[in-house]
Amino acid sequence: MLSKSEENYLKAIFHLSVKAEKGISTNAIAQQLDTKASSVTDMVKKLSEKELVLYVKYQGVTLTDKGEKIAANVIRKHRLWEVLLVQKFNFNWDEVHEVAEQLEHIHSKKLIDEMDAFLGFPKHDPHGDPIPDKDGNINFLEKSLLSTIDVNMKAVCVGVKDTSSDFLRYLDKQEIALGKEIAVLEKEAFDNSMLIRIGTNEFTISQQIATNIYVKNKE
Amino acid sequence: MLSKSEENYLKAIFHLSVKAEKGISTNAIAQQLDTKASSVTDMVKKLSEKELVLYVKYQGVTLTDKGEKIAANVIRKHRLWEVLLVQKFNFNWDEVHEVAEQLEHIHSKKLIDEMDAFLGFPKHDPHGDPIPDKDGNINFLEKSLLSTIDVNMKAVCVGVKDTSSDFLRYLDKQEIALGKEIAVLEKEAFDNSMLIRIGTNEFTISQQIATNIYVKNKE
DNA sequence: TCAAATTTTTAGACTTACCTAAAAATAAAT
DNA sequence: ATTTATTTTTAGGTAAGTCTAAAAATTTGA
Numbered sequence: 001m002l003s004k005s006e007e008n009y010l011k012a013i014f015h016l017s018v019k020a021e022k023g024i025s026t027n028a029i030a031q032q033l034d035t036k037a038s039s040v041t042d043m044v045k046k047l048s049e050k051e052l053v054l055y056v057k058y059q060g061v062t063l064t065d066k067g068e069k070i071a072a073n074v075i076r077k078h079r080l081w082e083v084l085l086v087q088k089f090n091f092n093w094d095e096v097h098e099v100a101e102q103l104e105h106i107h108s109k110k111l112i113d114e115m116d117a118f119l120g121f122p123k124h125d126p127h128g129d130p131i132p133d134k135d136g137n138i139n140f141l142e143k144s145l146l147s148t149i150d151v152n153m154k155a156v157c158v159g160v161k162d163t164s165s166d167f168l169r170y171l172d173k174q175e176i177a178l179g180k181e182i183a184v185l186e187k188e189a190f191d192n193s194m195l196i197r198i199g200t201n202e203f204t205i206s207q208q209i210a211t212n213i214y215v216k217n218k219e
Numbered sequence: 220m221l222s223k224s225e226e227n228y229l230k231a232i233f234h235l236s237v238k239a240e241k242g243i244s245t246n247a248i249a250q251q252l253d254t255k256a257s258s259v260t261d262m263v264k265k266l267s268e269k270e271l272v273l274y275v276k277y278q279g280v281t282l283t284d285k286g287e288k289i290a291a292n293v294i295r296k297h298r299l300w301e302v303l304l305v306q307k308f309n310f311n312w313d314e315v316h317e318v319a320e321q322l323e324h325i326h327s328k329k330l331i332d333e334m335d336a337f338l339g340f341p342k343h344d345p346h347g348d349p350i351p352d353k354d355g356n357i358n359f360l361e362k363s364l365l366s367t368i369d370v371n372m373k374a375v376c377v378g379v380k381d382t383s384s385d386f387l388r389y390l391d392k393q394e395i396a397l398g399k400e401i402a403v404l405e406k407e408a409f410d411n412s413m414l415i416r417i418g419t420n421e422f423t424i425s426q427q428i429a430t431n432i433y434v435k436n437k438e
Numbered sequence: 439t440c441a442a443a444t445t446t447t448t449a450g451a452c453t454t455a456c457c458t459a460a461a462a463a464t465a466a467a468t
Numbered sequence: 469a470t471t472t473a474t475t476t477t478t479a480g481g482t483a484a485g486t487c488t489a490a491a492a493a494t495t496t497g498a
Binding site: 085088090091095098102103106107108110111115118159 | 307308309310314317318321322324325327329330333334337393
């Protein structure tokens with residue numbers, strides 16, 4: 001059974017691997033986990049001995065199949081717990097992360113399977129991120145940033161990039177939520193702000209907002 | 220915030236204090252936690268510095284009010300999680316302990332308050348043990364061992380002493396459960412076995428069984 | 439009561455997961 | 469192509485929580 005720390009390293013490497021081609025650098029992992037590069041080197045050696053990562057000195061790390069499966073399972077647990085907290089325990093989507101960080105390390109296969117069923121086998125967490133299945137398969141759906149949508153086009157909100165409380169509470173205030181249709185009415189070339197319509201509400205959002213909302217094109 | 224280990228020590232001392240008058244001995248704690256006396260001495264010193272226990276060398280420990288409140292809160296969490304597992308997640312009462320041992324160390328006041336409400340503010344866990352309230356008050360209900368009930372008297376099952384899987388599964392098999400009425404029909408002086416009736420079922424139980432079931436007298 | 443048995447504490451060591459500071463390797467730039 | 473800058477690793481150290489073995493205190497009992 002892996003320690004909480006080992007699981008957190010695998011999870012971090014998993015997340016960093018989504019966008020990266022080559023091996024993940026020691027520094028990148030250190031930044032992700034808010035720790036020092038030397039600590040990462042130590043841990044990566046240990047994970048390598050356990051055959052959870054491939055590690056060549058000075059050349060970064062890659063998850064093995066075994067490591068990837070464990071990482072996906074930790075993420076599965078994290079996201080299922082988030083769904084439980086929001087749907088059954090009245091948590092807001094900006095309150096779930098910290099608790100889910102703890103809950104994701106509870107070891108009980110039965111617990112997570114039963115919870116999955118209890119929640120009706122959800123496919124996404126409250127932020128729109130896909131929940132890996134029992135075997136660690138994850139469904140990366142195609143999504144674009146709202147900022148890339150052309151004027152006069154419509155799109156549906158499917159996720160968020162930034163998950164900070166400040167940002168999520170801003171979205172709540174503007175009534176931007178998963179599944180909502182967003183129409184792009186105007187784009188301002190000067191600062192890349194855009195005028196959008198959600199339902200009957202029309203308002204302007206900054207580029208910073210638009211680059212943190214994931215959408216799926218209509219049709 | 221206390222570590223998992225510190226919380227476990229406080230919980231162990233709390234449980235041992237229920238029956239003890241004097242301070243709890245180092246050895247008793249070591250046995251309860253399956254560790255060594257020397258480790259207990261170390262930890263007890265630390266808890267003493269934090270003013271969670273009173274400790275005098277060679278004379279055992281006692282919880283302070285602060286320590287007792289924390290211990291009761293850990294037990295509260297443990298028992299609420301047990302209720303959730305049994306009532307919502309299809310766990311049997313012999314399967315909950317190990318997972319609850321992990322879950323009791325999750326830190327989130329909101330989580331436990333919401334869960335309490337979600338479960339309808341239960342007063343007892345699946346084994347009949349009382350759940351402490353938010354302030355750490357615990358309702359020790361008066362209960363007797365089934366073995367002490369006189370012939371021709373009736374009593375209601377309110378708890379179990381032994382919580383091993385073997386014992387709990389035996390109870391399931393015999394359909395002995397919390398809230399069931401048990402009539403004592405005969406007692407055998409030779410081996411202290413008793414003939415009992417539950418519903419329409421009549422059968423004999425050994426003294427060992429009878430001294431591990433808590434009951435409340437009818438009336 | 440005072441020696442023997444038991445309990446408890448101390449002393450020193452180990453593991454995990456960190457850290458800092460310095461050395462080594464790699465990458466960038468003139 | 470070297471020098472410079474950056475990244476990564478090594479070396480050595482710390483804190484929490486555990487252990488074993490030996491010393492000290494307490495309890496038991498003849």
